Amino acid sequence: MEERKIFSVAALFDTADDIMRAAKEATAAGYTKYDVNIPYPVHGLEKVMKLKPSLLGLITFVIGLGGVTFAVLFMSWVTNVDYPLVIGGKPFFSWPAFVPVAFEVTVLSASVGTVVAMIALFFKFPHNSHPLHETNYIKKVSSDKFGINIVAVDPIFDETKIKEFFTKLGGKEIETIYEEPMPKDIKMFDKRFISVLVMVAFVTPGATYLVLNKLLYMQPFSWMSEQDKGLPQSKSEVFSDGFTMRPPVEGTVARGFIPYEYKGLKDSAVINLSNPLPYSKVVIAKGKTKFDTYCSPCHGYFGKGDTRLHDQFPKPPTLHSDKVRNWSDGNIYHVITNGQNIMPSYEKQINRDDRWAIVHYIRVLQRSQNAKDSDLTNSK
Amino acid sequence: MTAIDYTQEIPVVEGRPTAAQIDEVVSIPMNTKPGKIWKTLLAITSLMLLVGSVAIGYTFYYGIGMWGNNNPVGWGFDIVNFVFWVGIGHAGTLISAILFLLRQRWRTGIARFAEAMTIFAVMCAGLFPALHTGRFWLDGYLFPYPNQNHLWVNFTSPLLWDVFAVSTYFTVSLIFWYVGLMPDFASLRDRTENKLKKSIYTIFSLGWRHSTRHWQHYEKIYVILAGFATPLVLSVHTIVSFDFAVSVIPGWHTTIFPPYFVAGAVFSGFAMVQNVLIFVRQAFNLKHIITLNHLEKMNQVMIVVGMIVGYAYSMEFFIAWYSGNDFEMFTFINRALGPYAWAYWIMITCNVVSPQFFWFKKLRRSIPFMFIIGVFVNIGMWFERFVIIVTSLARDFLPSSWGMYTPTIYDFGVLIFSFGLFFTLLLLFVKTLPVVSISEVKASVTGAQPSHKGGH
Numbered sequence: 001m002e003e004r005k006i007f008s009v010a011a012l013f014d015t016a017d018d019i020m021r022a023a024k025e026a027t028a029a030g031y032t033k034y035d036v037n038i039p040y041p042v043h044g045l046e047k048v049m050k051l052k053p054s055l056l057g058l059i060t061f062v063i064g065l066g067g068v069t070f071a072v073l074f075m076s077w078v079t080n081v082d083y084p085l086v087i088g089g090k091p092f093f094s095w096p097a098f099v100p101v102a103f104e105v106t107v108l109s110a111s112v113g114t115v116v117a118m119i120a121l122f123f124k125f126p127h128n129s130h131p132l133h134e135t136n137y138i139k140k141v142s143s144d145k146f147g148i149n150i151v152a153v154d155p156i157f158d159e160t161k162i163k164e165f166f167t168k169l170g171g172k173e174i175e176t177i178y179e180e181p182m183p184k185d186i187k188m189f190d191k192r193f194i195s196v197l198v199m200v201a202f203v204t205p206g207a208t209y210l211v212l213n214k215l216l217y218m219q220p221f222s223w224m225s226e227q228d229k230g231l232p233q234s235k236s237e238v239f240s241d242g243f244t245m246r247p248p249v250e251g252t253v254a255r256g257f258i259p260y261e262y263k264g265l266k267d268s269a270v271i272n273l274s275n276p277l278p279y280s281k282v283v284i285a286k287g288k289t290k291f292d293t294y295c296s297p298c299h300g301y302f303g304k305g306d307t308r309l310h311d312q313f314p315k316p317p318t319l320h321s322d323k324v325r326n327w328s329d330g331n332i333y334h335v336i337t338n339g340q341n342i343m344p345s346y347e348k349q350i351n352r353d354d355r356w357a358i359v360h361y362i363r364v365l366q367r368s369q370n371a372k373d374s375d376l377t378n379s380k
Numbered sequence: 381m382t383a384i385d386y387t388q389e390i391p392v393v394e395g396r397p398t399a400a401q402i403d404e405v406v407s408i409p410m411n412t413k414p415g416k417i418w419k420t421l422l423a424i425t426s427l428m429l430l431v432g433s434v435a436i437g438y439t440f441y442y443g444i445g446m447w448g449n450n451n452p453v454g455w456g457f458d459i460v461n462f463v464f465w466v467g468i469g470h471a472g473t474l475i476s477a478i479l480f481l482l483r484q485r486w487r488t489g490i491a492r493f494a495e496a497m498t499i500f501a502v503m504c505a506g507l508f509p510a511l512h513t514g515r516f517w518l519d520g521y522l523f524p525y526p527n528q529n530h531l532w533v534n535f536t537s538p539l540l541w542d543v544f545a546v547s548t549y550f551t552v553s554l555i556f557w558y559v560g561l562m563p564d565f566a567s568l569r570d571r572t573e574n575k576l577k578k579s580i581y582t583i584f585s586l587g588w589r590h591s592t593r594h595w596q597h598y599e600k601i602y603v604i605l606a607g608f609a610t611p612l613v614l615s616v617h618t619i620v621s622f623d624f625a626v627s628v629i630p631g632w633h634t635t636i637f638p639p640y641f642v643a644g645a646v647f648s649g650f651a652m653v654q655n656v657l658i659f660v661r662q663a664f665n666l667k668h669i670i671t672l673n674h675l676e677k678m679n680q681v682m683i684v685v686g687m688i689v690g691y692a693y694s695m696e697f698f699i700a701w702y703s704g705n706d707f708e709m710f711t712f713i714n715r716a717l718g719p720y721a722w723a724y725w726i727m728i729t730c731n732v733v734s735p736q737f738f739w740f741k742k743l744r745r746s747i748p749f750m751f752i753i754g755v756f757v758n759i760g761m762w763f764e765r766f767v768i769i770v771t772s773l774a775r776d777f778l779p780s781s782w783g784m785y786t787p788t789i790y791d792f793g794v795l796i797f798s799f800g801l802f803f804t805l806l807l808l809f810v811k812t813l814p815v816v817s818i819s820e821v822k823a824s825v826t827g828a829q830p831s832h833k834g835g836h
Binding site for chain 1: 403440544545567569583592593595596600820830
């Protein structure tokens, strides 16, 4: 067995007065690297030991200042830059409302920061392998004795001299404390270590996946999105025809709906109807919107009959044929409203004004696809 | 913890127990098998937890429609209980931080226990707003973090301030408590023979060596944390009161709310601490550490804050009249004489009348009597929050929008759950951790500090 390295020489005393005297003598004898271990803080000892005042207050101040600065800047950035939102008609930078949160953030950051700094930087904790642990000395000072130990790194350290010194002071249970040798068999590829690593590697993503992708879509977590209501275009269990969307009840007229009086009477429509809307930019823009929504899937965006439905519905003829171009406005309106051949009626989907706007837009399309040379010069 | 006594104070700890005796008496509950009483009590509180869990389960599955909250009374038991529990928590921080800064050495014996109560009470309090959001598995959105919706919380809302205040309060109380426990964990580590206990205590003591070099920083941080906890505890209930005071509801929109709420919180908190301490000192044979003098001092604090609360009640009435605001006047007359008058008079009897008995020294030092008064005060303080919240909402500006509030069985279930949670945690605490701060009590025993004969 190799020689164990000495950590320190320690002695125990019975009262606070004794330890005070011991510390005073130790300082007077020129020892600097010694420590006093006591079950509760004894006042005046820090002066006797010539310890510098704790710098924790400074750390608290710096972290707290950082916390309040961050809180105010962050809230200002959120409310002014990233997502400005008028709340209660107040200015975006309403600083009085920032006070509570700024205060709480300051307290939180300063308290947590100081405690972490104290434990990690000042104490260098956790440190359960310190040589003093598991000695008779620490067990006694944990309870009711007052201990002093002079560490081997002290420049004037001498085991026998210190023991004499302690005996002279009346110290009890004087002992030499040895350092524990470092265990040499710590391996990177330890079986237990690797198995824990593998477990963490599987459990973390697995649990995350289950929570985010499965659990949150289970009842009752999903009850806001899974509601007992009929959605448009969905199958219905309630109605015999299986549609959720319902046609208006037979013989009724919806508010604002004007029934078409030339249903099935194309000739009368052609004679009697003319476009009531002015030929203006607004109307044409409206017509384009409605045409693109309702007509273009079959007729194509330019009315060429280039359907986007890929043979799911028969291809309609072009709107640029001489036949259609020579139709009156009333005739086109009649076809939209009444339907023709396999084209159904769009009376229910598109209201009257929009239908007339579409008629105007179809005229625009026809003109654009059959432009004359004179149009070019005119448009200058 | 000054070394010199400037006045002839009553000794904090009765007799002159040695440090070893203090270790012994504090660690008895941790080293002995639980007795019959403890087991019975735990059975009762676990049953409360179980019953309450059913109520929470229903709320979880079917939503908060199970509760009695309605329109116009959108805040019912949930917020009443929240304010009640946050209030209970305030006594702990007051004892551990404010009394520490005021050099009130009698706090030593009861500080640890009161801090534990704070933490458990804030946990109970946090439960209610969390449930009250409806889909509480999405409560993470209460905190501002860069989420997938690119949305931030509303930093100008008192409800958001509450999130910050309560979570900060909980965190700071917890670390304050832990810092105080660290040396005690070390003492327990070095005492115990049990291997499992030893490794647990070792982990939590972080390797504390009772070094003077550490004690020096430790004492500094205790002052710093106490200095932070003091404005924090005042801010928490102030912000809770902003939830009401920032609105425009008559009876809520008043500037007296922050101090009034803080005083009420201290009042109910002290009553709760006093009630529980009576049991603890009896059950664990700590009568010389948690002395009758402690309890008497707590009762004295209760008279003071009880009178502040009583003053606030009368001042509310006066301001309602003095403001000349019809709605404000109606609200207060309605509180005293309206459909919820019974709740109002329970509140007045329990909070204003009952603590007046403490003027008599004999009653102040009678344990059964002070226990009853403590229970009364807690009932009264619960009703105070009920009166403030429910009566103001039930009858606001327009008579056409008035409506009564009736709690359902599930409301009571969640309330029972919170009591079950609080007392279960408390029972587990008294059996697993030192109920008084070992190192602080050792330092406050007469003769523990140097006599300066051989010193400097």
